[in-house]
Amino acid sequence: MTRWGMAIDLHRCVGCQTCTIACKQEHGLPPGTAWRFVADCEVGEYPDVRRLFLPLQCMHCADPPCVPVCPTGASRQREDGIVWIHYDACVGCGYCAMACPYQARHFVAHPAGYFEQPTPSEAAQARPGRHGVMTKCTFCKERVDDGLARGLRPGVDADATPMCAVACIAGAIVFGDLDDASSTVARLAADPRAQALLPECGTDPRVYYLGD
Amino acid sequence: MAASMRAPRLEVLPSRPQTLWGWPAVLNFVLGGLGSGWYIVAVLAAGLERSPGVTAASWAAPFLVLGGFATVAGEAGRPLRGPWVLRRLWTSWMSRELLIGIAFVLLIVAELVFPLRLHRAQALVAATLLALAQGFILRAARGIPAWNVPIMPGLFLSSALLSGAGAYLLVESVAGRPPAPGVVVPVLGLVVIGFLAWIWYLRGSREFAFVQSVAPLRQWRSALVSEAGGHGLPVLLGLVALAAPAAAAPVLALAGALLIAGQAHAKAGLVRAAGRLRPITLAISLPGRRAS
Numbered sequence: 387m388t389r390w391g392m393a394i395d396l397h398r399c400v401g402c403q404t405c406t407i408a409c410k411q412e413h414g415l416p417p418g419t420a421w422r423f424v425a426d427c428e429v430g431e432y433p434d435v436r437r438l439f440l441p442l443q444c445m446h447c448a449d450p451p452c453v454p455v456c457p458t459g460a461s462r463q464r465e466d467g468i469v470w471i472h473y474d475a476c477v478g479c480g481y482c483a484m485a486c487p488y489q490a491r492h493f494v495a496h497p498a499g500y501f502e503q504p505t506p507s508e509a510a511q512a513r514p515g516r517h518g519v520m521t522k523c524t525f526c527k528e529r530v531d532d533g534l535a536r537g538l539r540p541g542v543d544a545d546a547t548p549m550c551a552v553a554c555i556a557g558a559i560v561f562g563d564l565d566d567a568s569s570t571v572a573r574l575a576a577d578p579r580a581q582a583l584l585p586e587c588g589t590d591p592r593v594y595y596l597g598d
Numbered sequence: 599m600a601a602s603m604r605a606p607r608l609e610v611l612p613s614r615p616q617t618l619w620g621w622p623a624v625l626n627f628v629l630g631g632l633g634s635g636w637y638i639v640a641v642l643a644a645g646l647e648r649s650p651g652v653t654a655a656s657w658a659a660p661f662l663v664l665g666g667f668a669t670v671a672g673e674a675g676r677p678l679r680g681p682w683v684l685r686r687l688w689t690s691w692m693s694r695e696l697l698i699g700i701a702f703v704l705l706i707v708a709e710l711v712f713p714l715r716l717h718r719a720q721a722l723v724a725a726t727l728l729a730l731a732q733g734f735i736l737r738a739a740r741g742i743p744a745w746n747v748p749i750m751p752g753l754f755l756s757s758a759l760l761s762g763a764g765a766y767l768l769v770e771s772v773a774g775r776p777p778a779p780g781v782v783v784p785v786l787g788l789v790v791i792g793f794l795a796w797i798w799y800l801r802g803s804r805e806f807a808f809v810q811s812v813a814p815l816r817q818w819r820s821a822l823v824s825e826a827g828g829h830g831l832p833v834l835l836g837l838v839a840l841a842a843p844a845a846a847a848p849v850l851a852l853a854g855a856l857l858i859a860g861q862a863h864a865k866a867g868l869v870r871a872a873g874r875l876r877p878i879t880l881a882i883s884l885p886g887r888r889a890s
Contacts, residue, residue: 398769425878428612442878451740454689457696458682477682478675480618481692484739487876488612491620493675518675583878587740597880 388466390525390540391564391592392551394441394572398558400425401439408553412526414511416498421490421523422550441559443550444469444490444523445583445591450481452491462521467564467592468525476519478598487587525561526550543572555598564592611878613810615870616742617666619673624869626670627799628734628761630695631754633662634702636763636879641722643781648713650851654769655762658708660703663728667699690739695731698701698848729758744811744872749799756792757861763788763858764832771851779840782850786836790858793829796864807876815864824867828860 406423415421422443428453430436437552450469453461460476471482481587483491497517499508533539533546540546541562551559562571574580640655671677686693702724709717733754736745751824763785770777777785800812814820835853 423664425611427608429608429610429880438608438610438880440878440880451738454686455692455738457684457686457690457692458679459685461844475679475682475685476676477679479692480674481690481735481739484741484745484873486741488878489614489741489875493637495675501823505631519751520675583880585881587876595792595880 387565389559389565389592390446390466390468390530391562391571391575391594392525392548393560393571393580394593395558395560395574395596396438396440397596399439399441400556400558401437402555404553404555405441405550405559408549409523412441412529412549413524414513416494416510417472417500418498419492419494419521421492421560422523440595441550442488442490442554443593444486445488445589446523446525446592447589447591449588450525451485451487451587451589451592453472455481457481464527468527468530469522470524470527471520471522473515473519473521478518478520480520487584487589488591490522494519494521529598541569604777608880609877610880613743613807616873616875619869619873621866621870622669622673624862626666626815626865627865627869628727629662629666629669630699631729631758631861631865632707632761632858633659633666634728635726635758635760636662636765637702637706637762638729638759639762639766640723641718643777646718646722648718650773650775651766651770652718653710654773655766656706658765658769659725663699663703667696691731691734695728695735696822698724698728698731710812715807725758726755729755732758741876742811742873743805743807743876744868744874747799747803747808749802749888753795753799754787754846756795757864759788760792761858761861764854764861766854768854768858769852771847774847776839776846776850779843782836782840786833789829789833789836793825796824796829810877811872811874815867820863820867820871824860824864827856828863832856832860845846849880 401424402481403424406420407496409422420439425440425442427438427440428435429438445471446467450463453463458475458477460472461482462472480493494517497585529548530540530546535542539548544552548561551561560571560574564572564575568573574596575594577596581592581597582594600749637659639656640651644652665703671680683696685698702721705717705724709721730751733751737750739745765776800816832853835849839849
């Protein structure tokens with residue numbers, strides 16, 4: 387059984403936002419919408435103040451609170467754990483955004499570009515079906531599925547791996563099958579330093595963060 | 599979980615107001631509670647029999663409930679897909695709210711056409727479930743600390759009964775049928791219970807994110823409207839009406855209007871002011887400093 391997940395090494399992340407831009411480019415996201423971004427945080431108190439870069443995105447929870455609340459069934463979870471939205475079924479009510487503890491759902495109200503007229507790139511990536519509905523990180527499921535169909539290994543072969551992990555300049559983002567004990571992501575997720583965000587919410591996230 | 603609670607928590611992404619549910623959502627909750635609560639109070643006050651009060655509530659409640667649905671549908675990104683909201687009845691309270699609301703309206707229509715006690719009893723159950731369903735919608739929102747609390751469905755039922763009692767007192771008094779003390783006294787009891795439920799809600803959790811979210815509702819201005827204006831003053835006016843029956847009509851009408859306004863203010867505060875997304879906190883230790 388495959389169970390996709392991600393491990394992010396906070397030691398390695400330098401906050402360059404390359405993953406943010408790679409994601410926006412890959413999915414043609416409009417201005418103001420980022421399915422993932424790196425939070426630049428100042429934490430602690432003088433004299434022990436640190437700067438922390440925390441990449442945030444959909445956690446693809448094992449028990450995703452966004453899925454059962456969806457009144458149309460547009461929010462779905464695949465057998466491999468990827469949580470996604472069937473845009474053609476979404477009514478855009480925003481209930482899933484209220485249920486998500488990770489602020490990971492985004493509403494794209496109207497088509498909008500960075501300039502008065504769409505750039506050639508924006509025109510090529512225009513997706514009218516994504517307006518007026520909820521959107522979120524999909525773990526680049528199209529890349530994963532296409533790669534698998536071509537015999538590639540997600541997390542190992544770049545063409546089958548989510549763009550954020552591929553683009554990360556520091557190798558901080560590792561993607562792969564959590565159920566494959568030999569995979570890097572499974573090894574990192576089993577590391578005692580690996581923790582999930584907001585464990586008290588009981589969502590069992592599939593994105594792990596490695597601190598100290 | 600215990601370990602994570604013991605670890606120091608760092609707020610890395612602060613709470614921020616939710617922006618997707620605005621005044622249309624508030625109106626849906628206010629009108630749904632008003633319509634269902636009015637019908638419940640009117641039917642109970644008449645002992646499940648038909649009365650002018652029940653007739654008035656029966657005509658008004660469907661418009662209120664459907665008006666709320668229509669308003670909130672306009673807030674959705676794809677309102678024409680509205681009927682699809684009925685697709686997930688077994689998991690989503692939003693689906694259940696719509697189904698129960700439709701059933702409530704149909705049962706009232708049936709009761710108007712065939713005035714049977716059975717239809718009134720069924721509509722009474724549907725009205726109660728509608729008020730609860732609206733509370734469960736917020737209860738299931740794990741991303742909003744101020745909503746994701748167990749008391750929310752009970753709070754919504756209490757709010758529906760209070761605003762419904764307000765509508766009943768107002769309309770009956772204006773129509774020259776001021777409710778008898780046998781109705782006024784239980785209504786005053788409801789107001790006291792509603793007040794206690796509201797205070798319990800505001801003070802019931804010490805979780806930081808919850809306290810931070812409901813802080814605007816605990817400020818004196820909000821308390822003045824919701825607690826003093828929406829609970830205290832109506833009780834006082836109700837006691838005046840009991841002591842001076844000759845002045846009951848205008849006094850109870852005013853009490854009713856205050857009850858409606860107080861509950862509308864409370865729901866607006868819940869959705870707009872307290873509707874803040876959960877802050878992202880870390881229970882893990884930070885990466886250590888390394889020599890460069």
